[in-house]
Amino acid sequence: MNKVLASLLMIGMVAAMAGAGTFAYYVDTETSVGNTFTAGTLDLEVNGENPLSSSFTIENIQPSYAESDPKGINLTNNGTCDGYLSMWMENLVDDDNGLTEPEGHVDTTGGAGEGELSQNLCIVIWDDTGAEVYNGTLANFAATHNNSDNQIALGKLTAGQTRSFPVGYYVPSDVGNIIQSDSSTFDVVIDLLQKEMPHSTNPY
Amino acid sequence: MRQILLPIVTIGLVAMLAAGAGTFAYYIDTETSEGNTFTAGTLDLETCYNTIVIEGIQPSYTGHTGQSWYDGNNGLQSYHNNGTCDGKAYMTIVNINNTEGDNPEPEINTAEPGDLGDHLKVTEIRWGKHTWISNGEAYVVAPYTTIEVNKTLNEIEDVTYLLGDLLHGETYYAEFYWELPNETNNDIQGDVVVFDWKLDLDQIETPDR
Numbered sequence: 552m553n554k555v556l557a558s559l560l561m562i563g564m565v566a567a568m569a570g571a572g573t574f575a576y577y578v579d580t581e582t583s584v585g586n587t588f589t590a591g592t593l594d595l596e597v598n599g600e601n602p603l604s605s606s607f608t609i610e611n612i613q614p615s616y617a618e619s620d621p622k623g624i625n626l627t628n629n630g631t632c633d634g635y636l637s638m639w640m641e642n643l644v645d646d647d648n649g650l651t652e653p654e655g656h657v658d659t660t661g662g663a664g665e666g667e668l669s670q671n672l673c674i675v676i677w678d679d680t681g682a683e684v685y686n687g688t689l690a691n692f693a694a695t696h697n698n699s700d701n702q703i704a705l706g707k708l709t710a711g712q713t714r715s716f717p718v719g720y721y722v723p724s725d726v727g728n729i730i731q732s733d734s735s736t737f738d739v740v741i742d743l744l745q746k747e748m749p750h751s752t753n754p755y
Numbered sequence: 756m757r758q759i760l761l762p763i764v765t766i767g768l769v770a771m772l773a774a775g776a777g778t779f780a781y782y783i784d785t786e787t788s789e790g791n792t793f794t795a796g797t798l799d800l801e802t803c804y805n806t807i808v809i810e811g812i813q814p815s816y817t818g819h820t821g822q823s824w825y826d827g828n829n830g831l832q833s834y835h836n837n838g839t840c841d842g843k844a845y846m847t848i849v850n851i852n853n854t855e856g857d858n859p860e861p862e863i864n865t866a867e868p869g870d871l872g873d874h875l876k877v878t879e880i881r882w883g884k885h886t887w888i889s890n891g892e893a894y895v896v897a898p899y900t901t902i903e904v905n906k907t908l909n910e911i912e913d914v915t916y917l918l919g920d921l922l923h924g925e926t927y928y929a930e931f932y933w934e935l936p937n938e939t940n941n942d943i944q945g946d947v948v949v950f951d952w953k954l955d956l957d958q959i960e961t962p963d964r
Binding site: 576578581582584585587589590591593595629630745 | 796797798799800802804805806807808810813814816820830840850857859861862871875908933935941943944946948950951952953954955956957958960
């Protein structure tokens, strides 16, 4: 009798141990589907070009020469984020390109890097409200605004917005022969920069 | 005398043994407890399925998923224990899909997959029963539990976080805070990351007695 009982007990225990580790607690799962983060874009277009590859060439200027381009520089923000515009110049090179005979009376230097045009050529830049952004010589612009730390600020360009900055340039009448045959070449850098998000204190 | 008595005693004994041997009549009283029942409790998680949609983010931006406003709902995930059993609530970000989306000219890395999930940092999760909602933007407010994460969205895919106890009948809310570090560059422009948020309610194990 004892042996039968003992055997039954053993069978029962083995059965229990075989099921050990298999749990079936209550669980309920729900899923919120399709949550999305999307990054914005910031994309500057200059005069319809993106990327910008054109440059301009203006030739045969002389004292009293005056020209204005009301279209000027057209800047478009093709992205979804607002940005802030700025401009500066790099790599200004003034070449004399030799000395003409009249020039030689007033100019003793005639080689590469020795031209006088940029100090005698004036440029004016307006913003789209008609306010002057810059009015001075090309040389002064390049000396004052020549990197991203001393750039000229042109204000906000919101997503999708186009703003036009008219440009004018002239050579004062009293400049004289010193600029004859001189040339100035330079790079214009226009920057559209996203602003850092202001960090307000979360009250919670 | 002895001889007569003995048989009578013997008969008496035999009579007793023959009839009624083993029949007892002790006092007995019986009571019945009727209708005893075992009923299983229920564990039932209800949620509002609010979809989080946050667009136009840029380097240096920070935010929280409660600020999402989509289809008339804010981005808080609600957990309601509609059953009779207490439970523990969990969340897991699953099924992350990164795509390039728009590729504007300044963006250099335009090869799939998108890069946003690699840079979008989940800073912390907040779990609490109180919220504050205004103009569609919703916050989980104090007192709440903070679960520190400080990992990118891609890094927490399939990682399950215990949020806290959710007793029967209670409703709690969860959201996470995020940031896009300043040094994230043009490579994420226009990129999109889509993910599912798995909400779990598990029964609380009965403690061994």
